[in-house]
Amino acid sequence: MMLEMTQKEEKFIIPIGPQHPALKEPGHFEFAVDGELVTDATVRLGYVHRGIEKGAEARNWNQNLYLVERICGICSHIHAFTYARGVERLAEVEVPPRAQAIRVLVAELERIHSHMLWFGVAAHEAGFDTLFMFSWRDRETIMDILEGLTGNRVNYSANVLGGVKFDVTDEHRKTILEAVDFMEKRTKHYLNVVTTDAMFLQRTRGIGVANLQQAHRLGILGPTARASGVKRDVRVDAPYSAYKQFPIKMVVETAGDLEARFVVRLKELFESYRLIREILNNMPEGDLQVKRFPRRIKPGEVISRVEAPRGEVFYYIRSNGGEMPERLKVRTPTMMNMASVLAMAVGHQLADMPMLLVGIDPCFSCNDRGVAICNSKGDHDQWTWERLRQHGIDFYAEKV
Amino acid sequence: MEAIGNIVSLLFFPGGLFVIFAGLMYEWLDHKIIARSQNRIGPRWFQPIADAIKLLTKEEIVPDGVNPVLFAILPLIALAGALTAALYVPMAGLKPAYSFAGDLIVTVYMLSLLTLSIGLAGANAKERFSLVGSTRALTQLFAYEAPFLLALLGPAIAAGSWQISEIVAYTETHTWMMILQPIGFVVALIGLMGKLELPPFDSPEAETEIVAGALTEYSGRGLAIFHLGKGAELIIGLTLITAFYMGGVSNPVWFLVKTVGLLAVLAALQSLMTRLRIDQTVGMWWRYGALLVLLQWLIIVVVQLV
Amino acid sequence: MNITQEWNDILDKVKTWARVNSPWLIHYNSGSCNGCDIEILATLTPRYDAERLGVKLQGSPRHADVLVCTGPVTMQSRDRLQRIYDQMPDPKFVVAVGSCAISGGAFQGCYNVIGHIDEVIPVDAYIPGCPPRPEAIIDGLVKLLTAIKTGAPIQTEKPEELLDVV
Amino acid sequence: MKIATMFSDVVGSFWKKPATVQYPFERVEAPTRLRGKLEWDPEKCTGCSLCSKDCPADAIEIITIDKKAKRFVMQYHMDRCTYCAQCIESCRFSCIEMSDEQWELAATSKVPFEVSYGREEDLAEALAKFALADTVETE
Ligand code: SF4
Ligand code: SF4
Ligand code: SF4
Ligand code: SF4
Numbered sequence A: 001m002m003l004e005m006t007q008k009e010e011k012f013i014i015p016i017g018p019q020h021p022a023l024k025e026p027g028h029f030e031f032a033v034d035g036e037l038v039t040d041a042t043v044r045l046g047y048v049h050r051g052i053e054k055g056a057e058a059r060n061w062n063q064n065l066y067l068v069e070r071i072c073g074i075c076s077h078i079h080a081f082t083y084a085r086g087v088e089r090l091a092e093v094e095v096p097p098r099a100q101a102i103r104v105l106v107a108e109l110e111r112i113h114s115h116m117l118w119f120g121v122a123a124h125e126a127g128f129d130t131l132f133m134f135s136w137r138d139r140e141t142i143m144d145i146l147e148g149l150t151g152n153r154v155n156y157s158a159n160v161l162g163g164v165k166f167d168v169t170d171e172h173r174k175t176i177l178e179a180v181d182f183m184e185k186r187t188k189h190y191l192n193v194v195t196t197d198a199m200f201l202q203r204t205r206g207i208g209v210a211n212l213q214q215a216h217r218l219g220i221l222g223p224t225a226r227a228s229g230v231k232r233d234v235r236v237d238a239p240y241s242a243y244k245q246f247p248i249k250m251v252v253e254t255a256g257d258l259e260a261r262f263v264v265r266l267k268e269l270f271e272s273y274r275l276i277r278e279i280l281n282n283m284p285e286g287d288l289q290v291k292r293f294p295r296r297i298k299p300g301e302v303i304s305r306v307e308a309p310r311g312e313v314f315y316y317i318r319s320n321g322g323e324m325p326e327r328l329k330v331r332t333p334t335m336m337n338m339a340s341v342l343a344m345a346v347g348h349q350l351a352d353m354p355m356l357l358v359g360i361d362p363c364f365s366c367n368d369r370g371v372a373i374c375n376s377k378g379d380h381d382q383w384t385w386e387r388l389r390q391h392g393i394d395f396y397a398e399k400v
Numbered sequence B: 001m002e003a004i005g006n007i008v009s010l011l012f013f014p015g016g017l018f019v020i021f022a023g024l025m026y027e028w029l030d031h032k033i034i035a036r037s038q039n040r041i042g043p044r045w046f047q048p049i050a051d052a053i054k055l056l057t058k059e060e061i062v063p064d065g066v067n068p069v070l071f072a073i074l075p076l077i078a079l080a081g082a083l084t085a086a087l088y089v090p091m092a093g094l095k096p097a098y099s100f101a102g103d104l105i106v107t108v109y110m111l112s113l114l115t116l117s118i119g120l121a122g123a124n125a126k127e128r129f130s131l132v133g134s135t136r137a138l139t140q141l142f143a144y145e146a147p148f149l150l151a152l153l154g155p156a157i158a159a160g161s162w163q164i165s166e167i168v169a170y171t172e173t174h175t176w177m178m179i180l181q182p183i184g185f186v187v188a189l190i191g192l193m194g195k196l197e198l199p200p201f202d203s204p205e206a207e208t209e210i211v212a213g214a215l216t217e218y219s220g221r222g223l224a225i226f227h228l229g230k231g232a233e234l235i236i237g238l239t240l241i242t243a244f245y246m247g248g249v250s251n252p253v254w255f256l257v258k259t260v261g262l263l264a265v266l267a268a269l270q271s272l273m274t275r276l277r278i279d280q281t282v283g284m285w286w287r288y289g290a291l292l293v294l295l296q297w298l299i300i301v302v303v304q305l306v
Numbered sequence C: 001m002n003i004t005q006e007w008n009d010i011l012d013k014v015k016t017w018a019r020v021n022s023p024w025l026i027h028y029n030s031g032s033c034n035g036c037d038i039e040i041l042a043t044l045t046p047r048y049d050a051e052r053l054g055v056k057l058q059g060s061p062r063h064a065d066v067l068v069c070t071g072p073v074t075m076q077s078r079d080r081l082q083r084i085y086d087q088m089p090d091p092k093f094v095v096a097v098g099s100c101a102i103s104g105g106a107f108q109g110c111y112n113v114i115g116h117i118d119e120v121i122p123v124d125a126y127i128p129g130c131p132p133r134p135e136a137i138i139d140g141l142v143k144l145l146t147a148i149k150t151g152a153p154i155q156t157e158k159p160e161e162l163l164d165v166v
Numbered sequence D: 001m002k003i004a005t006m007f008s009d010v011v012g013s014f015w016k017k018p019a020t021v022q023y024p025f026e027r028v029e030a031p032t033r034l035r036g037k038l039e040w041d042p043e044k045c046t047g048c049s050l051c052s053k054d055c056p057a058d059a060i061e062i063i064t065i066d067k068k069a070k071r072f073v074m075q076y077h078m079d080r081c082t083y084c085a086q087c088i089e090s091c092r093f094s095c096i097e098m099s100d101e102q103w104e105l106a107a108t109s110k111v112p113f114e115v116s117y118g119r120e121e122d123l124a125e126a127l128a129k130f131a132l133a134d135t136v137e138t139e
């Protein structure tokens, strides 16, 4: 033990984060390097931990819709969707089919914006700024649609408990279809770029490989897993909401390297485009919301799973019959994928680290829970889960 | 009288203020072309000037643990090196201020002084990103220096002189070296990109990996001076290559046209490529760059013999 | 005397001009939901291209003039925020982007949230919205720069030292 | 394996107009559904306070001057609002709207973020009774 400690201290540690240009969010990674080669990697999370799960117990069912939406600004709709779906099942309320279709429509638009965002950031990490600029330029067409449709570019607040807030008019339908055509053309181009550009492939092909066994063992989710050949997609495995009516095909690649992750995400976009067209052309008629959604929800518990752009989002919701949830538990995909970065990092060049990191499309805001991963000295002011929980309990006890 | 002339040439033209100012304008042009190729508007023409003035008037923080003398003096050495180099090249199409046999070698090494100072500055800062940055900067220096110099020697051999003014006189009266020695031209161009740490050879200051590389800890004045040095290096490098490979620079108009043309090519190359890892950069230089130039030399020698 | 006076005036004008035309940003997320962060990034991309206003996103606090903060301040990121602020060379400015950076927004009252940015470091401009549109972010930045240009009073005192929560 | 696959985009951009909007110099209209600053109509309000109860950010306070006469004042905290429009959904009497024009809300101090809505006489009374913020907007 002692021996290991002293060895560790002699290593040259390169920290990435919490404030670092490669990370738009504060995560903290430490890579032990030998020259340029990474020999060890650790992560420290928790900079963005806000205590949402505990906070949710002090807010009513309506307020929580917006709180969970702000777990993350990139897949905000997915969180509200998952939560609303759970609460509606708990309250045994049937959401009108048109509302379901609109929810899925927004979810797919969000997937496009999220994948394009990731694509640009990944290109930026690779030092290919032109690709970053062009992909973000094209992403703006989707942002325009989302803003025109929902009224905000990021936290759309499309949902209310029991339905959605707005309708899709004919005019929207037209602009969305046009934008989707444009995006499809561009996506084809980008797919061509990432699979043929020799310079780019040098940074992606064969880098950060996670094979099928590793993917299973590490419990990777979402496109990252599908790039390693894991056939796992909630939209296909357990269709929910309007996905029952509008099924989606799963995109799987087997190489498991960074290139495969690019290919899976870009190919998924084509499925999204197809689905959006299908929904718009076969939009069910009917109401947008149920007449009255109960303010108190009868006791019970429910789980709700939805496929976010980065993988499965999982909610557990328990009610004790009051105006507020008794427990809300969120499990997000990046949390599950984080371990894979650390496993893949060892043996790669330091210069590959940002690429490896973005390979899983990480975003910390949803996975910042009090995970304690101690460094060699153990002198960080770390908040363990237990300490946080105790603090949370004390905090609210004091308030009452 | 001569002393006054010397001071003028050192401080104003063709060294000093002129090179600094021209360097800033070329830097703007570079950014502007890149911005336009990315379908956006890009910076205004006075942007680099505003940046430089702002940095010069900002507080300069000397971090703990550095050698303060080195910290302050390294940027000056870098800039002085670049400005001295400017005296030996046909700046703005005019005759170099000084000239002696073998000044080509001196010029190239004066330019390297900048990279060397940056490397030392990074090592001095004792901060992790700076250290990695400086290691990378020096590794890269080691990698491109030889091919770049060899590529510049191609025209020198053809002209049979190692004196810049004589080589230029030779290239002005002959077919463009770019056509006679295409390999040398390409290597020199890419060597210049490596020297200036432009993408795709910007791993010494790769923002997404090591923040700002060796200069991470520099603020205010030091950063500004390094910045000015980079600008000077850009314009000197462009001048050298146009003078050697693109039919010389006989007057200011030709100078402007040719260097700007070359800059546009550089900018386009920058916007088309993905950053190379440092091991890829070094590998590429030694495996292809150096060998290609040797091949070029061989061709020159054979042609001259025949 | 008069000449030095005039000279100083000119020098001041040049300084202010350079400062206003070359705001280099550094961005720190002290607990946000990413929403504001991606909108800040979007202001740099072709549609909004903040570079035409001289804006550049810097990685090192030593190179930056304006600290752009997003999100409420969580317990763990408080020290970091303070440290980044301290590392920046003078003159420095702070912009709080998004409702949670200004007031805590949807997260006010959560146990791990200390509060908003100006409880930790002084803030010079506030941009409400959740998140503000990129145009609104540019608008906020322009308002800050205008204030610097006209020399309008911007908050510069430090907030009172926080009670140590833990 | 190709090199320079972005060539057509890069070269094409030189002939195209930049995609950049001229924002601070030219203002483009926001979409009509945009959720900007909140606006409140005191005439329809019944004082049920559902809006403030459901607000996730505690951004609305309904101050009762006289319940029978339906005289209320709304204190709106622009800096807390998350622009989520739940209040619009919760209000059964459509008193609340969100402006698609007022979205340039940035300021160099927090003072303009406190907004009080209401009829003039109500505001005057509320101001006398409670200490309200400086910025007062009358309908
Ligand atoms: S993985 Fe989490 S944070 Fe990331 S986009 Fe999805 S829900 Fe949001
Ligand atoms: S949170 Fe519960 S379900 Fe999830 S891994 Fe832990 S014990 Fe299992
Ligand atoms: S993974 Fe988390 S931080 Fe990232 S976008 Fe999703 S919710 Fe946000
Ligand atoms: S881990 Fe994330 S979702 Fe859970 S309480 Fe913390 S910030 Fe909220």
Ligand code: SF4
Binding pocket: none
């Ligand atoms: S935190 Fe718990 S569930 Fe997660 S890896 Fe550790 S022991 Fe397993």
Ligand code: SF4
Binding pocket: A070, A073, A154, A155, C031, C032, C033, C034, C035, C036, C037, C070, C071, C072, C097, C098, C099, C100, C101, C105, C106, C129, C130, C131, C132, D082
């Ligand atoms: S203001 Fe809104 S969008 Fe911005 S970080 Fe806070 S919750 Fe997210």
Ligand code: SF4
Binding pocket: D038, D051, D054, D055, D056, D057, D058, D059, D060, D080, D081, D082, D083, D084, D085, D086, D087, D088
């Ligand atoms: S828009 Fe949302 S946050 Fe703003 S006042 Fe209404 S309910 Fe509250």
Ligand code: SF4
Binding pocket: D044, D045, D046, D047, D048, D049, D050, D051, D052, D062, D090, D091, D092, D093, D094, D095, D096
């Ligand atoms: S919900 Fe409507 S009627 Fe009720 S207090 Fe609010 S604004 Fe007035």
